[in-house]
Amino acid sequence: MMKYSTAEKSFSRKILRLMAILISLAIFLGIGGIIYYHQSIGPVNVQNGELVVIEIPKGASTLKIASILRENHLIKNDLSFRILSKLSKAEGKMQAGRYQMSTSMNAREIIDNLIKGSIFKDAAKFTIPEGFELKQIVDRLESLGLIDREKFMELVNNGDFQYEFLKEIPKGENRLEGFLFPDTYEIAKGATEEEILTKMLDRFDEIFTDDYYHRTKKLNMTIQEVVTLASIIEREAQLEKERPIISGIFHNRLNKGMLLQSCATVQYVLGERKANLSLKDIDIDSPYNTYKNIGLPPAPIASPGKASLEAALYPSETDYYYFVVKSDGEHSFSKTYEEHLRAKNGN
Known part of the structure; x- marks a missing residue:
């Protein structure tokens, strides 16, 4: 059995201690390196991102792209960006073009944008x-x-x-x-x-979905008629909740062969939106004048939004045939002309 001298034992202990120190140092440096790497691929300014427009030239290498990004303060470290590009298998996939990036983006997001070719257009x-x-x-x-x-x-x-x-x-x-x-x-x-x-x-x-097309046919109307009615509703209704009711009134009048008597259609002919129409105004000779012509005007009078299109297609079932705007912007609805006159006079 071999015996080690005291000097040899002391040397062995020193070697083991040195190895332990070196291993600990390697672990420390490795952990530190990983922490630094992850920090270096994070956003330059996570709180207040600034928008930056950059140009990636055709055929640019990962080294060149990293340099451009670093010069424009979009990444923290060129080497970390290149390592991430390699790990992400992004090398050779990043596209040339003009990009708008934010300093609040991390390196992964920047690489994704460059791969997708999310080119910035003014x-x-x-x-x-x-x-x-x-x-x-x-x-x-x-x-x-x-x-x-x-x-x-x-x-x-x-x-x-x-x-x-x-x-x-x-x-x-x-x-x-x-x-x-x-x-x-x-x-x-x-x-x-x-x-x-x-x-x-x-x-x-x-x-204008397929459901709208089906509903148009069910109402026995054309698309242009629906849009025309919707445009009148858009111009007459001030409150969202009143659109289907006003639509119901117009549908009732159309079904009865009554004049629509919409001020909005006359305003369209006049080329101005007058608060009050005169007798001369409503006597104007035009196919758009619904005070003189039964039915809808020949075409829309404005661009209706979705709510008015839906109101035209899905009117409220109502017995009302008349409406008049009140001082607060809401409308008063009436079933008979006599009720309507009282509403107009504020009684």
Whole structure:
């Protein structure tokens, strides 16, 4: 049996202690490195993210991409980004282009965006309120510098738009009145007049579901008639809860062959929204004047929103045939003309 001298035992203990220290140091450094790595791939500014637009050139290496991101303060460490790219198998998959990134994004989110090619486009926003007439839509888009008026109107009148709801509407003056859905839109700067119109018509197509088409047929109406009625409801009703009731009144009058007598249709002819119409106003000669012509006007008078479309399709069942607006904005509803006169006189 071998015996170790005291010196040899002491040396062995020193070696073991050194190994233990080295192992502990390696573990410490490894843990520290992992912590540092995870911190370094985190967001540069998690609290107040700043939007930064960057350009990734075609054929850029991961090294080049990391450099661009670091220079724009979007990542904390080039090497950590490159390691993450390798671990994520993103190398060679990140796409060239112009991107908008936030300093609150972490490196993984940035890599995902670069792989997806979520390219940033300068965009413009515009809002079309419910009840806007075509001319108001055109005025707004022109004032924002988004359209050429003549080009836009030529497309409105004669554009070749393939939608089910336009199939039976012939080309001609103001063909798209009522079908340019009121909403807030975001478009790429420099979008063409056709692209803008298509976006608005796509939105109408999205809102006017198959159920709406079926309901239109059940009511024995055309789509244009539904939209026309909805546009009148949009202009007459101020409160959401009153739309189905007002729709019910109009349906009742249509079924009885009565004049609709809608001030909104006369205002459309006049080209202005007068608070009170004169006898001369309601005597104006126009197919849109529902004080003189039985039935609906020939086309919509404004762009109705979803609530008015639904009201036109699903009216309240009511015995009312008349309504008049009160001072507080609500309407008073009446079954007979005598009741209506009393309501008008405030009795």
